[in-house]
Amino acid sequence: MHEILTLQFGHFANFVGTHFWNSQEAYFTFNESLNAPKPEIIHDTLFRAGITSRGTETYTPRLLLYDLKGGFGSLKKINQLYEAPGENELPESTWNGQIETHAQMPYPKNKYLQYLEIEEELVSTEETENKMKIETEDFKLDETVQFWSDFNRLYYHPKSINTMMQYQFEDEFMPFNIFSYGKNAFLAHEKELDSFDENLRFFTEECDAIQGFQVFTNIIDGFGGFACSFLEQLRDEYPKTAIWSFGITEDRTWASEEQNSYYKQILNIALSTTQLTELSSLFNPINTPTINQHNLNSFYHPNLNLPYHTSSIVSAAIETATLPFRTRHNFTSMFDLITQLNWRGNTKLGSLGLALPLPISNFGEVDVNKLLHTENNNVLQDLSMALNGNEKQNATTILGQSVVVRGLPDQFEPLTGQNPKSASQIIAEIFQRYESLNSGSSSFFSTSVAYPIPNSFPKIFRHLNSNGHVDMSVPNDKMLSVHSVPTLSHLTISTKSYNFLHQLANILQNLNLNLHPEYEGGDKGLTRDEFLETRETLWGLCDAFEDK
Template sequence: MFTPTMHEILTIQLGQFSNFVGTHFWNAQVTKPCTRFVSKDSYFTYGEDAPEPEVLHDVIFRTGVTQRGIETYTPRLMVYDLKGGFGSLKKFNKLFEDTDKNPTDAIDFTWDQNVQQFAEEEYPKNEYLQNLEEEEKENRAQQNQMEIEEQEEPNYHLDEQVHLWSDYNRIFYHPRSFNQLTQYQLDNDFKPFDVFSYGRDAYDDAEKELETYDENFRFFAEECDAVQGFQFLTTTFDGFGGFATSFLETIRDDYPKTSIVTFGFSNPGDLTNEATYFSSYFCRSNKKQSLNTAFSTFNLTELSTLYVPLNPPRANELDSLGWSRHLSLDASLPYHTSALLSAGIETASLVYRNKKNFTPMCDLLSRINWRQNTKIGSLSLAFPLPIGQPASGYGDVSKIVVNGRRSIFKDLSTRLDGSLEESMITQSLVVRGVPTEKDSRYKPTRSEFISELLDKLTTVNGMLSLRNVVDTAYPLPDSHPRFFSGLDASGLIDAHPRLRLQTRQHFSYLYAPVPHTRSVPVISRLSTTTRTRHTLQEQIHALRTINLKQFPEYSEGAHGLTEDDVGEVKEKMYGLAEVYDES
């Protein structure tokens, strides 16, 4: 029988944009952990009268005790980024810092002459992070007080303030979680980390100098009772695709049969639009990204149990979706696009974190790849699931599932038109946050609505379908972008804006502002589909048109690439594409 103390997952995040996605993921787990605002949809519930939590927190979190005797509960996580990529975050945060020692006490000075110390200027904390620290101090005395008066959250205008993922992070991490690649500086045009083989060499160098695998990876993995799998988030358009390849090769030596799901992110900067593609710099940069992505796709597919490519959405890709009218997403902001991708990953992963209906990662991935040759998956999302109040019947399922000819799902794994016919091989559906009707006379009931919704999705799209229903909506902490509109506080369609009576010398009815949305219903779909072959064919075409001799940097280092390597990957990707042929 499954117990909550077993079946842990270790997450590895590689690269700046992956950490943008990961920060949203971890922030959602502990909505408002140390402030005066308590979300009703937070995963963590407390008190004798609190409902039993739906999510097994111990799957991705770990308990510990610091040297000062402080009990901790931190993500089971390894974070990799370039120098300058961690922003204001320090390796030793307030939970783990030793207040009895000066940071310089650990330095052994053997030089007896004058010694000068040089320190880089600290990355400034924005208003949001400063306020978070103040609220933490103010509410330490209230940590055991679960019912706190709900107040309107201030708007910190994070769209303008977020430049790095640490600018909206609200989580304490274990010191062993942070791993910095000191050979490369973030956003350094003179020595960019933009070649697949650079990542392979950087992994070797990091292990020689820091031994992060033996020291940090083993620390997290070997303290687990029974690891059910590893969750990788990595960028694939730069050197981190090569870094992830080497990392996974090392893991496979120690864990040859353990499940690994890898989410690979393409460039959020959108260099593929026509306006920039044909300029000399962007054309060269785009070709390098295409080459990196192709090598990453092939290698990460070989080493993972399931590889899921993900594309940050572009501005014109959401216009046709029925739920996009409630979403004002700025595709130029990684802070925004990463939030959308994170919601899809977080919701899909509930299958192997759900306490009521737990499915081990190995079982989920084996069902997704039941043919045993479809190791490239696809992730789709409706964010939010556009439903109304139970009293209004939630909404017409036929209109919710299909908007014209287009599926309600936003395909995060391909750039294809939503109206393109596809053949689903298998799918795992997770619907969450559909509220319960308060009056039994309302029709349809919640269970009837969900059954009709899932039946419709199975009939239209699926052969083999897995269904999961989660009561808890997707939480939106104050660190999340405020890009929803036309929704109430619970993320349901607000058909009738509330009227408020105000008295200022005379009575007048005014539209009251819609309350800040604190959670939203969501539906995700993790699948294998024939659409994947189009993505592979695009990458094959890129390999055919790129002359490796024009990019001598790829031949540098111990893991330099040759034209034979390109040819081999191209031929093997032909084989991968054929697997997803409709025939």
């Protein structure tokens, strides 16, 4: 079955994960005839079939997600699929005296979530007009999304939802902002709930032939430590299984360099980077786009101050780069792709780029040169990590690369007096251009499956028709009609990582650990020897990625 189990650690990682799962749900088609061709996306890779206590069949993500208390918004651990009849009713009491009930007011559902409930009721009806209205209505999500659950379209299995009760979301007096806090929180969480054995095994033991784990985690705060502790235990159980970790930071949360909290964030990232690199088969440090680094173009205008927007970009990059693991044709396993990229064995840090959309017209017109990060005015969004406000340096040597092109129709409209272009011709041109980068190892993958744009996705596209093709005649206010977009991801193992690692090592070289005593507390506190070892590990990683 080639199953993949997804792990999500942290509030912003769950923003990314919500977009990811909403896109997976958009691939599903219902009420197909028996003679219909099998879908290209193999849903069983990421989803599991099950039966509720009521005997209802379910299909839910194979997922474990973690967030702080108060970080789930309106999402309940026990949702409508798993609620037993009368579960919310108060038990009968023999007490004849006065009874007072004290209950915390639940976080209210926004208009979008309310409409989803209506849409669910309409699935089995013929009310096509009302369904279309729900699909096309603007729910003002830019204004109403505060939590990742505010645009979540799926039901989750109760074992997927894990609350870290020791910390409160956005608690100013006890913030979850230290790597060691995460290490200690994992220890306390497991002592109390044993969720690793209880919940992880619940999902993995159902798998026929698990191909790997994909991890979305914050690394700028305590969740980096929590994820590292989780993966330490996971590696003991699955020493040879592929683990692809995405360590995500949100640019707007960075403190200024003059503040003490900035050096805490750097230390969190350094500790997360060294440990996740060791524990993972491939580690991708990701920073959300910044205003300075954002490639503004006519087709793509996110609000970089909204996590709802920036997480959608990160999610689209991850979803596209990992697409070969769950397709029916040209399937590539997670282990095989990672092994091909990291053919030297000691270069486990990757950089991720994304063209969202891949700018191509109805006639198949695309400038392949603008798809390379080495060209000026390129449309490839670089999501790799840079520190100190430095621009991300162009890679001088690419050791391995994986290019995924998706969403091109079999044949485009013909220009006057010309034969129509085919997708295979254009894809061959794109791949040939990437081959010119002289990578040590290259993997090229293409599919006609476009990146889906559900109505939960931000309205960030301009001058695109409903198929996501460039059409400058489409006015700006018509972005609601975009249902899917062609997309390109470019994953590289390259000397670009040297710059990030070297910056981290330099900062740690001059960092006085005595000024940050909070890292030493608890059973899993950071010792001086571990700090020095982290610094030496960073210098060692620098050597592996140095262009010699």
